[in-house]
Amino acid sequence: MGLYVYAVGRSDDGELPPLRGVFDRPAYRLDVGSLYAVVSECPVGAVRAERRNIAATQRVLAALNANFDLLPMAFGTITKSKDDLRLFLDEHHETLTAQLQRISGAIEMSLRLSLEVPDPIAYVVERTPALKAARERTFHSRRAPSYDDRIRLGQMVDEALRQYRDARTSQVMAVVGASCAELIALPVRGEKEIANLAALVSRSDLDRFEAAVHESAAQTDEDIAFNIGGPWLPHNFVQFDPSDR
Numbered sequence: 086m087g088l089y090v091y092a093v094g095r096s097d098d099g100e101l102p103p104l105r106g107v108f109d110r111p112a113y114r115l116d117v118g119s120l121y122a123v124v125s126e127c128p129v130g131a132v133r134a135e136r137r138n139i140a141a142t143q144r145v146l147a148a149l150n151a152n153f154d155l156l157p158m159a160f161g162t163i164t165k166s167k168d169d170l171r172l173f174l175d176e177h178h179e180t181l182t183a184q185l186q187r188i189s190g191a192i193e194m195s196l197r198l199s200l201e202v203p204d205p206i207a208y209v210v211e212r213t214p215a216l217k218a219a220r221e222r223t224f225h226s227r228r229a230p231s232y233d234d235r236i237r238l239g240q241m242v243d244e245a246l247r248q249y250r251d252a253r254t255s256q257v258m259a260v261v262g263a264s265c266a267e268l269i270a271l272p273v274r275g276e277k278e279i280a281n282l283a284a285l286v287s288r289s290d291l292d293r294f295e296a297a298v299h300e301s302a303a304q305t306d307e308d309i310a311f312n313i314g315g316p317w318l319p320h321n322f323v324q325f326d327p328s329d330r
Contacts, residue, residue: 088115088170089127090162091145092155092318093181096121104148107132107141115167117174120181123149124170132161150318154189156181157318184323191266191285192316196298198253198280201310205276206242208308213245246276253305254280260301264294267322279309283321291316 089107096116104112106125114121123145132138142160149155164170174181202208210216219241230238254270257280262268267285274281286294295313302311 087129087163088124090158091123092157094155117171120174156323188319193319194284194315196282197312199277216245257301261297264297
């Protein structure tokens with residue numbers, strides 16, 4: 086029987102609340118010196134990314150996030166034995182301790198910006214004079230546009246959308262960044278998404294972070310929606326995987 090590993094924390098944390106993890110097994114602490122891992126027994130092998138397993142993992146982490154500073158593991162992290170996990174915690178004690186210090190007292194918040202318009206490409210084209218003129222030349226001349234003409238226009242559209250995203254992302258980060266310990270930009274998903282930000286925020290500064298988001302929203306295009314998510318464990322700032330052993 087192996088161990089499913091949820092997170093790593095400091096041994097001076099208080100007792101964990103009663104928790105049920107994957108396969109409905111109880112989760113508990115495995116202490117090694119000044120560190121501990123939150124684990125539950127699990128058959129050695131891959132834990133499938135099924136809804137029930139993902140939900141069980143998230144349930145454990147959410148229950149701990151309010152009161153403990155933890156380094157979350159990658160989903161599906163399994164170690165073969167307690168001895169293997171103890172060895173990992175001992176070997177990487179310095180690195181893990183430094184990362185715990187980095188996220189001490191903080192949680193992760195997400196901030197997503199999206200264009201609330203039917204056609205984001207047309208929206209950007211209308212606000213980019215050079216691109217608008219190129220579109221007119223391509224599709225409203227007397228001859229039908231060639232394949233190369235379409236490719237060039239597509240490249241111009243892609244670049245204009247990238248510049249629009251970069252400008253709005255930089256604008257928001259300049260305002261919101263002061264309320265965070267760290268703020269990073271993640272890849273966007275889909276044409277409508279303008280920014281996908283992850284913020285490491287002190288628990289005591291959460292109100293300040295939300296106020297900064299509202300301030301930034303008031304300074305940004307009316308067609309851009311701001312969506313705050315969290316709080317979560319800081320997955321995008323620290324992550325260790327004992328199964329790498």
